Amino acid sequence: MIDIDQHTITQAVLAAQRKSPSPRLAQVMAGLVRHLHAFAREVELTEEEWFEGIRFLTRAGQLTDDKRQEFILLSDVLGLSTLVTAQNNAKPPGCTEATVFGPFFVDGAPRVEAGADIANGAKGMPCDVSGQVRGIDGSRIAGAVIDVWQSDEDGLYDLQHAGGSKIQARAQLVSDADGRYRFRSILASCYAIPHDGPVGDLLRGLGRHPWRPAHLHFKIEARGYERLITHVFRDEDPYLESDAVFGVRSSLLAKWVKHPATATEVEHHSLAFDFVLNPVGASAKP
Amino acid sequence: MIDIDQHTITQAVLAAQRKSPSPRLAQVMAGLVRHLHAFAREVELTEEEWFEGIRFLTRAGQLTDDKRQEFILLSDVLGLSTLVTAQNNAKPPGCTEATVFGPFFVDGAPRVEAGADIANGAKGMPCDVSGQVRGIDGSRIAGAVIDVWQSDEDGLYDLQHAGGSKIQARAQLVSDADGRYRFRSILASCYAIPHDGPVGDLLRGLGRHPWRPAHLHFKIEARGYERLITHVFRDEDPYLESDAVFGVRSSLLAKWVKHPATATEVEHHSLAFDFVLNPVGASAKP
Numbered sequence: 240m241i242d243i244d245q246h247t248i249t250q251a252v253l254a255a256q257r258k259s260p261s262p263r264l265a266q267v268m269a270g271l272v273r274h275l276h277a278f279a280r281e282v283e284l285t286e287e288e289w290f291e292g293i294r295f296l297t298r299a300g301q302l303t304d305d306k307r308q309e310f311i312l313l314s315d316v317l318g319l320s321t322l323v324t325a326q327n328n329a330k331p332p333g334c335t336e337a338t339v340f341g342p343f344f345v346d347g348a349p350r351v352e353a354g355a356d357i358a359n360g361a362k363g364m365p366c367d368v369s370g371q372v373r374g375i376d377g378s379r380i381a382g383a384v385i386d387v388w389q390s391d392e393d394g395l396y397d398l399q400h401a402g403g404s405k406i407q408a409r410a411q412l413v414s415d416a417d418g419r420y421r422f423r424s425i426l427a428s429c430y431a432i433p434h435d436g437p438v439g440d441l442l443r444g445l446g447r448h449p450w451r452p453a454h455l456h457f458k459i460e461a462r463g464y465e466r467l468i469t470h471v472f473r474d475e476d477p478y479l480e481s482d483a484v485f486g487v488r489s490s491l492l493a494k495w496v497k498h499p500a501t502a503t504e505v506e507h508h509s510l511a512f513d514f515v516l517n518p519v520g521a522s523a524k525p
Numbered sequence: 526m527i528d529i530d531q532h533t534i535t536q537a538v539l540a541a542q543r544k545s546p547s548p549r550l551a552q553v554m555a556g557l558v559r560h561l562h563a564f565a566r567e568v569e570l571t572e573e574e575w576f577e578g579i580r581f582l583t584r585a586g587q588l589t590d591d592k593r594q595e596f597i598l599l600s601d602v603l604g605l606s607t608l609v610t611a612q613n614n615a616k617p618p619g620c621t622e623a624t625v626f627g628p629f630f631v632d633g634a635p636r637v638e639a640g641a642d643i644a645n646g647a648k649g650m651p652c653d654v655s656g657q658v659r660g661i662d663g664s665r666i667a668g669a670v671i672d673v674w675q676s677d678e679d680g681l682y683d684l685q686h687a688g689g690s691k692i693q694a695r696a697q698l699v700s701d702a703d704g705r706y707r708f709r710s711i712l713a714s715c716y717a718i719p720h721d722g723p724v725g726d727l728l729r730g731l732g733r734h735p736w737r738p739a740h741l742h743f744k745i746e747a748r749g750y751e752r753l754i755t756h757v758f759r760d761e762d763p764y765l766e767s768d769a770v771f772g773v774r775s776s777l778l779a780k781w782v783k784h785p786a787t788a789t790e791v792e793h794h795s796l797a798f799d800f801v802l803n804p805v806g807a808s809a810k811p
Contacts, residue, residue, distance in 0.1 A: 244611045288553060300583070317557075322531045
């Protein structure tokens with residue numbers, strides 16, 4: 240493999256990995272190399288542009304830590320997250336649709352009792368959330384482990400607050416014997432994804448805005464069912480049609496009902512949303 | 526843009542950047558998005574594999590600093606660097622060919638006088654290097670700024686040594702009135718690229734080795750000529766045919782001549798190599 244040029248390099252790289260001990264890794268990397276090379280040829284990528292790409296990834300890497308995930312953000316704004324989510328989550332009609340995971344999940348959020356206020360001081364109008372977890376056959380799913388996370392009134396998740404190590408508007412619940420869950424939190428609001436880094440620069444360069452419509456994140460796991468990672472969106476948000484990460488599905492829109500203050504209760508909202516899970520092994524092919 | 530699926534996501538992302546203020550950025554990113562999506566569809570990338578990719582980039586980012594550049598290394602082993610170098614450096618026959626830049630260049634290396642020993646304590650048998658910088662028409666190029674960098678006997682560049690801030694086997698020279706340059710350094714030896722990070726894991730997973738044949742790096746800039754970034758390789762190296770980064774060109778092979786110890790000189794090698802630059806604006810199209 241001497242005197243490789245722009246035409247022969249792709250075959251040279253593929254030839255070098257012929258002895259891979261992992262057929263699947265070899266398959267994935269062969270596809271990646273072919274498409275990466277085809278991209279560079281097609282756009283006639285210059286050396287300066289290549290170096291700009293190296294600088295972009297370097298900056299993204301330097302920003303990324305346990306509170307900031309610039310690479311997931313990049314995948315999200317390029318539509319890769321939506322593509323991978325969609326092609327791996329084909330479900331029968333009637334199941335709750337999946338959408339993107341996003342960069343703000345934290346493993347090990349505190350488990351709370353049904354009805355708990357998970358805001359833990361996060362800013363925003365109170366909001367009661369409740370619903371039921373069912374299987375596609377209508378069976379109630381008890382003991383489903385439900386992770387919920389959301390941003391506050393300022394559009395920030397707990398881990399985005401400077402120096403903040405306080406867990407806010409984020410918790411884990413378990414559905415009851417009837418499949419029901421309920422908690423109090425705060426009203427979700429639309430927000431801009433972090434745009435003070437390379438992904439923000441990229442969006443500006445492309446004439447794109449960084450806004451996402453208001454939503455709650457849910458991750459639901461129950462024995463015998465496929466894991467569901469999804470959002471529930473506020474149905475009157477101005478950014479539903481232009482979500483910066485392409486995550487909106489009409490089946491995930493819900494009404495947040497406003498309740499005026501009374502003698503015994505402050506002004507608040509409520510949201511009811513049921514989740515329908517797909518049994519393991521029942522997935523439709525995309 | 527609601528209810529986007531794996532089939533419609535590509536057009537949705539392209540539509541979102543229709544108002545880009547930069548036609549070239551929009552063109553490059555459109556190509557990147559189309560090929561990235563085509564890759565994910567073709568290999569039917571799973572969510573776990575997507576997350577493995579995120580973890581890979583995150584680890585690469587955390588390793589990368591002013592002494593380690595895991596992203597250039599990744600580009601090198603995937604053949605992207607060779608492709609971009611080749612498609613941007615087509616030159617008329619007779620010009621010195623370019624090859625990959627690599628991750629070990631440092632800006633601002635000390636400028637030294639002709640004949641200086643640039644090893645500065647780096648381990649290895651002494652080696653005298655000399656030659657001439659000419660234009661394709663044979664004219665001698667005076668005042669060419671020549672950066673040279675190389676690894677030591679242990680296969681490590683100065684910046685790879687633990688805690689090492691000492692500049693070794695790296696310098697900048699200027700060609701004399703006759704276009705000539707000369708310096709003393711150490712004998713180049715083959716080495717393994719850094720493989721204690723994600724790129725090393727990838728190579729192992731693909732059944733590839735991390736070795737590069739022995740070489741010196743040169744970057745040469747002269748007014749009126751195209752910048753040349755290249756290597757000179759030792760012509761008897763066992764890794765010439767399987768360079769981990771696909772950088773070898775037969776026109777860049779050279780003989781290192783061994784000189785036994787004499788009464789006045791220790792055992793050493795010598796290398797003579799001339800560089801032929803292309804005038805600006807004279808590039809052949811690939």
